[in-house]
Amino acid sequence: MNITVLGTGCYKCIALESTLAEILAELSRSDVVLERVDDENVIRRFMPLDAIPGFVIDGRLVCSGEVPTRETLRQWLGESHSEATRSEAC
DSSP: OEEEEEOSSOHHHHHHHHHHHHHHHHTTOTTOEEEEEOOHHHHHHHSOGGGOOEEEETTEEEEESSOOOHHHHHHHHHSOSOHHHHTOOO
16 A cells, blocks of 8 residues: 655645554554655646645545544455445545
């Protein structure tokens, strides 16, 4: 699984990235690659800049404009790659 946090370095972007890293460690998900993309041109391919942070799983934007709750993130990361998991709104 590849996870990308889209953001320019604002508080929300950093908070999302940090929370994701913590949850991945708690779940022992060493198979997940976590990265943050701050290139505005790349971010615009997924969403408008005013909708940051963005949360992308395997190339698909699953949430933007807010930081999902720890429980929601835990569910997304703890479950399989099913479409049902990714279609939840944040």
